[in-house]
Each structure stands twice: as C-alpha cells, then as structure tokens.
Amino acid sequence: MTILKGYTVLDCSIAMAGPLAAQRLGDLGADVIKIEPVNGEWQRHTAAGDAKGNEINVSFLSLNRNKRSLAIDLKSDEGHKIIRQLVAKSDVFIQNYRAGVADRLGVDYDTLAAINPNLVYVSMSGFGETGPYVKRPGQDLLLQAMSGAMLSAGRKGEAPQAAGQYLVDAVTAYSAFEGALAALLHRERTGEGQKVEVNMLDAITTLQMQELSVFTVGGVPQTRSDEPHAHSYIRAPYGTFKTRNGYIAIAMPDFDGLSRALDAPALSGLDVDQAGWTDRDQTFAMVREAVVKFNTDDVLKRLEAEGVWSGPVYSYADLVADPQIAHNQTFVEYDHPTEGRVKTPGFPIRFGRTPSSIRYGAPLTGEHTDDILKDLGVSEQDIQSLADTGVIGRREK
Known part of the structure; x- marks a missing residue:
C-alpha cells in the first residue's frame, strides 16, 4: 500500500x-x-x-x-x-x-x-x-x-x-x-x-535561508569579484576551473594540501582570512593558472589524495551514466x-x-x-x- x-x-x-x-x-x-x-x-x-x-x-x-x-x-x-x-x-x-x-x-x-x-x-x-x-x-x-x-x-x-x-x-x-x-x-x-x-x-x-541571514543579521553585503567565484559568501578558492581537457570544481581547500596537489609552492602557508577573503581574486587566479596544466582525471586524483574537496563538472550525459546515480x-x-x-x-x-x-x-x-x-x-x-x-x-x- x-x-x-x-x-x-x-x-x-x-x-x-x-x-x-x-x-x-x-x-x-x-x-x-x-x-x-x-x-x-x-x-x-x-x-x-x-x-x-x-x-x-x-x-x-x-x-x-x-x-x-x-x-x-x-x-x-x-x-x-x-x-x-x-x-x-x-x-x-x-x-x-x-x-x-x-x-x-x-x-x-x-x-x-x-x-x-x-x-x-x-x-x-x-x-x-x-x-x-x-x-x-x-x-x-x-x-x-x-x-x-x-x-x-x-x-x-x-x-x-x-x-x-x-x-x-x-x-x-x-x-x-x-x-x-x-x-x-x-x-x-x-x-x-x-x-x-x-x-x-x-x-x-x-530557499536562501543562510545567505539572506548573513546579509540581514550579519550585515555582510554581496560583493562580486573580478574572478568568477561561485558564491560571494564563501572564501576563495571556490568555483570551477579549466583543466587541459575539461573542468573541475574546487571548494574551500586547505592551502597546503592544494599546494602539494597542484605543484604550486606559492599556495603553501597562505593565511585563510587574507588569501580567502581579502586577496580572493589573486588566490583564485593562482589556482586557475595551476589547474590548467593538468588533465581532469589526473588533477582530481591528486586533489583527492590530499583530501581537497573537488569533483568533476558533469554534462547531463555524464550524470546519467554515473555509477552512484x-x-x-x-x-x-x-x-x-x-x-x-x-x-x-x-x-x-x-x-x-x-x-x-x-x-x-x-x-x-x-x-x-x-x-x-x-x-x-x-x-x-x-x-x-x-x-x-x-x-x-x-x-x-
């Protein structure tokens, strides 16, 4: 029934x-x-x-x-x-x-x-x-x-x-x-x-319970940046990045792990507040320039090994064929x-x-x-x- x-x-x-x-x-x-x-x-x-x-x-x-x-x-x-x-x-x-x-x-x-x-x-x-x-x-x-x-x-x-x-x-x-x-x-x-x-x-x-509360209660305005951040209320790097053969998404990583995964020493030791918020355009650009040197599968494996939250950008064809789906x-x-x-x-x-x-x-x-x-x-x-x-x-x- x-x-x-x-x-x-x-x-x-x-x-x-x-x-x-x-x-x-x-x-x-x-x-x-x-x-x-x-x-x-x-x-x-x-x-x-x-x-x-x-x-x-x-x-x-x-x-x-x-x-x-x-x-x-x-x-x-x-x-x-x-x-x-x-x-x-x-x-x-x-x-x-x-x-x-x-x-x-x-x-x-x-x-x-x-x-x-x-x-x-x-x-x-x-x-x-x-x-x-x-x-x-x-x-x-x-x-x-x-x-x-x-x-x-x-x-x-x-x-x-x-x-x-x-x-x-x-x-x-x-x-x-x-x-x-x-x-x-x-x-x-x-x-x-x-x-x-x-x-x-x-x-x-x-639906925007959290975002609007950040604005109405926290008083934080929406501020878009020169780089294409995926959300104005989340620290950099947060968004999609081009690889040699596609795109990936990266969300709020640990900078040291990101540095090792991308062979990008300049990302190591960055201050989360300074790099993630104050200098987020520069941080996003550094990650963008590092990611594009890798193929999608390779960079995702490297990021996963370092515990960096990342994933592929799917087409509908990819989604329908996904094993978890x-x-x-x-x-x-x-x-x-x-x-x-x-x-x-x-x-x-x-x-x-x-x-x-x-x-x-x-x-x-x-x-x-x-x-x-x-x-x-x-x-x-x-x-x-x-x-x-x-x-x-x-x-x-």
Whole structure:
C-alpha cells in the first residue's frame, strides 16, 4: 500500500510548478485527476528544448505521470457541475491560475470549501494573491533575477547568470507538495480542511535561508569579484576551473594540501582570512593558472589524495551514466503506450515500508474522461451527449 492510496487530487494547474507538485502526490499513490481544456493543457503544445514526442512532448511527459486526464470545458454549466461533483469526493485541489481566474471559473477556495469543508486547497501564484505585484507574470527567470541570488556568483561587472535549471519552478513545486502533505496531516488529526497558499517569490527567497541571514543579521553585503567565484559568501578558492581537457570544481581547500596537489609552492602557508577573503581574486587566479596544466582525471586524483574537496563538472550525459546515480536508482524506466521506453528522474525520497511507484505515464488528452465520469455515475448516453456538445474531450479506445 502506497502512502496516499485512497486520496484523490484534482490538478487544475499548468506549466511546471503545479503539475510537478501534483505528480509527486501521484508518485505516492494518490489518484491524481488532471483537469485540462478539451484541446489539452498548454504545456502539451510547447516543449522545453523543442523536445517533441510522438503524441506527448517531453516536457508534458516529464511532469504528468501517475495522472488521469479529464478534458473538460470549465466555462460550461455542465462542466462546472462535473467539477463540483469531483470536488465533493476529493481530498486535494491544486491550481496556479492567474489572479482572479479561479473566482471567474467558480473554483475559488470559498466556493469549493462550501461543497467540501474537508478539502485541502493548494493555491499557487507568482508573487502572492494580494499585494502590489499580484498581476505580474510568475516566470522562473524573472523570479531568479528578483531573488538576489544571481548577484552572489560570477564576475564583477559582467551580467549575472541564471541557474541552468528551472530552479524557482522546482522549489515552488516542492513547497506546494510539502504544504499539501502537511495540510493532509492536519486534517487527519482534526478533520479540518484548509487553504494552502504558495508563491514563487517566497519559495525562492526562503530557499536562501543562510545567505539572506548573513546579509540581514550579519550585515555582510554581496560583493562580486573580478574572478568568477561561485558564491560571494564563501572564501576563495571556490568555483570551477579549466583543466587541459575539461573542468573541475574546487571548494574551500586547505592551502597546503592544494599546494602539494597542484605543484604550486606559492599556495603553501597562505593565511585563510587574507588569501580567502581579502586577496580572493589573486588566490583564485593562482589556482586557475595551476589547474590548467593538468588533465581532469589526473588533477582530481591528486586533489583527492590530499583530501581537497573537488569533483568533476558533469554534462547531463555524464550524470546519467554515473555509477552512484545507477546505484541509487535515481532514474526510473517504464513503457509508455505512445512514447515507448521512457527514462526519467524518479521520486527522490525513499520510504522503507511505502515506496513510490509509477502506475502509468503521462496521459493523452482526455484519455480517462470516460472512466472518471463513470466513477461519478454518469451514464454512457450522457457521456456521449457531453462529448457531442463539446463539454468534454475524450480519447476513443
């Protein structure tokens, strides 16, 4: 038995953050019903990296496993009636609509809580549901830029670089996932449902608990340097360095060990405070000039022998092939009816008694419409009528 078996989640979210949060609940066994327009959710038609599939693109495929698809027109009276029926028997409702949309569609918290007071309602937004930025677009790069984190890395005077992943979307998804689980635990103890609000700005801000406390409590400003330090609040050398045939990362080493590993006598005996903070550009440059004389494998072996914290800079190909990744079973593989054999990151939390599982891959648009409506007691004749009038979309079997 999986942890959330018997729970029903209505996923009315789009793009990445909401669908990923709902997918995590599905990975733990919840019956996740993806509520999407009759012609499919927006992400079905737009893939990161232009990674098209056969019938489902890779972006949608990666964010919507362990879900059933109900394709329905929420603006129709019949469609809204069906949603109310589903809400009455559901445990969690997730939405990340723009401000005001949930109210216009009649799926705001007050309306749904009146139908089902035990409902856990997760509302996700870019900046919060009220306040001066409520109408701003909640987009990952824009929130990364606003978070302050970009100005903690890289060279002084150069344009800050964004993270190489959809960082804000991901941390917001996990915040919503945690919020839903916590609210379900509260409901188990008290019988009370509640509204859970998560926004991208708070999620990426609170992720920087340590860094922002250094600024707000310690009063230490962000100061980028001429050399490309990986973090303004960590002493040199700290960052990535070019070798003869690639790149490596070095983190906060002992200078004597670093000196021996790199055959660089000038690094021996350096004062940590002086070299690491006051003269960190000079220190970084000295290490850069020493590292580039070695091949990647050779220098990593030398650094490891001296106990210097270091490691390779991986490509995605390197990561997927890594033996620890294989040992951890970080990636999962399964067969999809239209996309073939799928290999994708799995669920990252291990449970001794209640492991996660993949019961089915990302659904085709309206693939489960008939089954979901039959669960509600809708007759085959009425289902056909709803399809004929465009209220629902269905996948002919």
